[in-house]
Amino acid sequence: MTRQIKAVALISGGLDSLLAARVVMEQGVHVEGINFYTGFCVEGHTHAIRKKDRDRPKRNNALWSAEQLGIKLHIVDIIDEYKDVVINPKHGYGSNLNPCLDCKIFMVNKAREWIEANGFDFIITGEVVGQRPMSQRKDTLPVIARDSGAGERLVRPLCAQNLPATLAETEGWLDREKLYGFNGRSRKPQIALARQFGFEDFAQPAGGCCFLTDKQYSVKLADLWSTRGTREYDLDDIMLLKVGRHLRPRPHFKLIVGREEGENRFLEGYRKRFINIIPTSHSGPLVLLDGEAGVDDIELAARLTARFSQGRDAQQVTVSVNRPEGETESLEVVPIPSEEIPEAWYV
DSSP states (O other): OOOOOEEEEEOOSSHHHHHHHHHHHTTTOEEEEEEEEOSOBOTTTHHHHOGGGTTSOOSOHHHHHHHHHTOOEEEEEOHHHHHHHHHSOTTOOOSSSOOHHHHHHHHHHHHHHHHHHHTOOEEEOOOOBTSSTTTSSTTTHHHHHHHHSOGGGEEOTTTGGGSOOOHHHHTTSSOGGGSOOOBSSOOHHHHHHHHHHTOOSOOOTTSOSBGGGOHHHHHHHHHHHHHHTSSOOOHHHHHHTTSSEEEEEETTEEEEEOOSHHHHHHHHTTTTTSEEEEESSSOOOOEEEEEOOOHHHHHHHHHHHHHTSTTTTSSOEEEEEEOTTSOEEEEEEOOOOGGGSOGGGBO
C-alpha cells in the first residue's frame, strides 16, 4: 500500500494559511495544523474586552480555520522561547518592534522539530512572494527555508510556481501544476480562491495578528524597556500593554487607566500586584500605578484618576488609594485640568 503523506500547516488564523492548507489537502495529503502562541497575539484578548469590538466574532481564528478545514490543530505555547526573538532579532525589526523575519524562521524551525518528532513529511505556510516588506520578499524566503533547517521540506502552495521545486514536488507528493503563482500585495487572487473553495467567512486580511506590528503597542514596549533599563518582559507585562490608557507623568512610574467597563474588569485582576486608585465619589476608571511612588506622586496619580472620572469638572473628587498589601486610604483631590496634562505623558 502507498504510504499516506502527511504535512503540518502553520495556521495563523488568517486567509493565506487557511488557503495554503486547503490547496495541499486537495491533493490527498493528510494535513494537520500548528499554531504558536507568543503572547503578542491580537486575537482572543482585546476583541473580547472592548465595546468597540463587540460586533467582531469572539473567536480564536486559528481554531476556527482548523474547524473550517476539518483538521486537527496543535496549539503550542512558545512564550518563553520566543523572548530571544523579540529582544535580540538577528535580522532586526520592521517598521515597529516586529522581528518578522526572525519570527518566521523561529516558527518554521519549531514546525520542523515537530514534523521530525511526529513522522510528518513537510511543512506548509501561507507565504506569498512580495506580500510583506520584511519576511516575504524573493530574497528572504530562501533565508527562512535555510536558517530554519526546513530546506526543501518547506512548501508555500500559494506562490510555489514562483519558487524552485520543493521535495514534495520532486518526490511526486504534490503536483506543481495544481499549486499557485500568487505574487505581490493584492489580495484579490486569495479572495477569489477562498470563494472557489466555498469560504465566505474568513479573517480580514489587513488586520494583522501580532501586536508587535502596531506602532502604539511598540512605543509602550520600548517605554517599558527604557524605564526598566533592561530589554526583558513577562506575560503580565505584555498583556497589560494591550489594555488601557498609559501615562508616564514621572520617569519612575506610570499609570494604566481603564477606558471602559471591560478594561476595568480586566485590570481588577492586577490589584494585588500594583497600587490601584478608584474614584469613590464619582464613577470612573480603575487605575494601576506601575513603579515606585512617593506621597507627591500618589497625589498626582489621584488627581489624574479624578480627571478621567465623571467628576472631571467637580471641585473635588474622592478617590481610594489601595496598596497590594491591603492598606487603603481615602483622598480628596482636585482633578487636574486637561490642559495641564502634557502630551509627552501619554505613552
